[in-house]
Amino acid sequence: MFLGVACFALAAMPVKGSCLHFEGDGQVAVVPYQKELDLPQATIELWIKAEPNDRYYNYLLCRNYANFGWGLALHGRPDKVFSQATEAKVPIGEWTHLALVYSDKAEKVYVNGELAAARERGSSHQPFVHDLWIGNSDMFGSPGDEPTPFHGSIDELRIWNKPHTQAEVRATMKRYLRGNEPHLVGYFTFDEGQGQIIHDFSGHLISGCLGHSFQADEADPAWAQGVALAGRKPHARER
Ligand SMILES: [Ca+2]
Numbered sequence: 001m002f003l004g005v006a007c008f009a010l011a012a013m014p015v016k017g018s019c020l021h022f023e024g025d026g027q028v029a030v031v032p033y034q035k036e037l038d039l040p041q042a043t044i045e046l047w048i049k050a051e052p053n054d055r056y057y058n059y060l061l062c063r064n065y066a067n068f069g070w071g072l073a074l075h076g077r078p079d080k081v082f083s084q085a086t087e088a089k090v091p092i093g094e095w096t097h098l099a100l101v102y103s104d105k106a107e108k109v110y111v112n113g114e115l116a117a118a119r120e121r122g123s124s125h126q127p128f129v130h131d132l133w134i135g136n137s138d139m140f141g142s143p144g145d146e147p148t149p150f151h152g153s154i155d156e157l158r159i160w161n162k163p164h165t166q167a168e169v170r171a172t173m174k175r176y177l178r179g180n181e182p183h184l185v186g187y188f189t190f191d192e193g194q195g196q197i198i199h200d201f202s203g204h205l206i207s208g209c210l211g212h213s214f215q216a217d218e219a220d221p222a223w224a225q226g227v228a229l230a231g232r233k234p235h236a237r238e239r
Contacts, residue, residue, distance in 0.1 A: 013230075014174075014228035014229055014230050015176070015228060015229060015230070015231070015232070015233060016225060016226055016227070016228045017155075017189060017190070017191035017193070017226045017233055018190055018191055018192065018193035018223050018224065018225060018226050019047075019153045019154060019155035019156075019190045019223075019224055019225065019226030019227065020134070020135065020153065020154050020155075020190050020198075020210070020221045020222070020223065020224070021152070021153045021221055021222045021223070021224035022135040022136070022149060022150050022151060022152060022153075022154065022221045023051075023151055023221075023222070024149065024218075024219075025055075025147040025149050026136070026147070026149070026218065026219045027135060027136060027149060027211070027219055027220065027221045028133050028134065028135050028136035028138075028149075028211065028212070028219055028221070029133075029134040029135055029198055029208055029209065029210050029211070029221060030131050030132070030133055030134070030208055030209055030211075030212065031131060031132040031134070031186075031188075031198070031200075031205060031206070031207075031208035032131055032206050032208065033129045033130055033131050033132075034204075034205055034206055035127070036159075036161070036185040036186065036204050036205055037063060037130075037132055037159075037186075037205070038127040038128070039070065039159070039161055039185075040103075040104060041102060041103040041104065041161070041162065041163050042070065042100075042101070042102060042159065042160060042161060042162070042163065043099060043100070043101045043158075043159075043160040043162060043163055043164040043168075043169070044061065044070060044072065044099070044100045044101075044157075044158070044159055044160075045097065045098065045099040045100070045156075045157075045158045045160075045169065045173065046060065046061070046072075046097075046098055046154055046155065046156060046157040046158070047095055047096065047097050047098075047154070047155040047156045047226075047227040048060060048090075048095075048096055048098060048150075048152060048153065048154055048155075049093065049094065049095050049096070049152050049153040049227075050074055050090060050091075050092050050093070050096070050150070050151070050152040051092070051093065051151045051152040052092060052151070053149075053151040055146060055147060055148065055149060055151075056075055056146060057073055057074075057075050057137070057146065057148040058073055058074040058075065058148065058149065058150040058151065059071065059072075059073045059133070059135070059136050059137035059148045059149070059150055060072045060073060060074065060098070060134070060135065060150050060154065061073075061132065061133070061134060061157075062132075062133045062136070062137040062138065062139060062148075063130055063131070063132045063133070069128070069130060070100065070102070071137070072098060072100050072109075073137070073148070073150075074090065074150065087109075087117055088109050088111055088116030088117040089111070089116070090111055095153075095155075095227045096111060096112060097110075097111070097112050097113065097173045097174075098110070098111060099113075099164070099169045099173070101163045101164055101169070102121070102163060103163045104121075104122065105120065105121070106118060106119065106120050106121060107119055107120075107121050110166065110169050112173075113166070113169055113170040113173055115166060132208070134154060134157065134188075134208070135149065135150045135154055135221060136148060136149050136150065153224055153226070154190070155189075155190055155226040155227045156176075156188075156189060156190070156226070156227060156229065157186070157187070157188040157190075158172075158177065158184065158186065158187050158188075159184070159185050159186030159187070159202075159205075160183045160184055160185065161183050161185050162183040174229055174230055175229055175230045175231045176189070176229050176230070176231040176232060176233050176234060177201075177234060178234060179201040179202050179203065179234045180202075180203075181202075184202045184204075185202060185204045185205070186200050186202055186204060186205045187200060187201040187202040187234070188200060188201070188208070189201060189233060189234060190223075190226060191226070191233055192223075193223050194223060196209050196210050196211075196213075196214045196215065196216065196220070197209060197210075197214065198210070201234040
């Protein structure tokens, strides 16, 4: 009986993996363009731990955000998150779950599973070839533009081709996914912990790289300890 109780407790304990840590102006992880990233409607979610820095814009995700794409950024201290149409407060120095949910009618941002901002919006989606940048933005290339790096940790990026309800966001945010869930088109756990490759465990997207190449370069973020989630990490399952 004791053994049974002990095993149950062990199975319920959250499991930590690794994550990406960003601390330099040029640091970024890049997932090359694929048509699965063209999303007329979507749920984009990730865990972040933000650190203070002196940049006004701190991009978490950017896929030609200003021009029919999607993205999420922090700004200010940086204790606010904004998407194309919404803005909400986020804590600094704490692991925080963010979810951007949009369709051709509305856009919502959930912070730790709570609806934090919402706005109606029209359909602006158009397919276009553009890489996904994680932890930075490539939109501001003009001389004099401020760099837009995120400072802090990013973990468990999930990309779904369907807008989730609040209940659906809450149902999976604190658990590892299997990778084969319906409508999941991208799943980066960042649990590699070393090397230059970030793998997509949904099997839909081509792997991405740290920095701008699969070789070590000065834009590489660092590996760090990630958020603790329940369940089994997907690289531990049989594939
Ligand atoms: Ca690199």
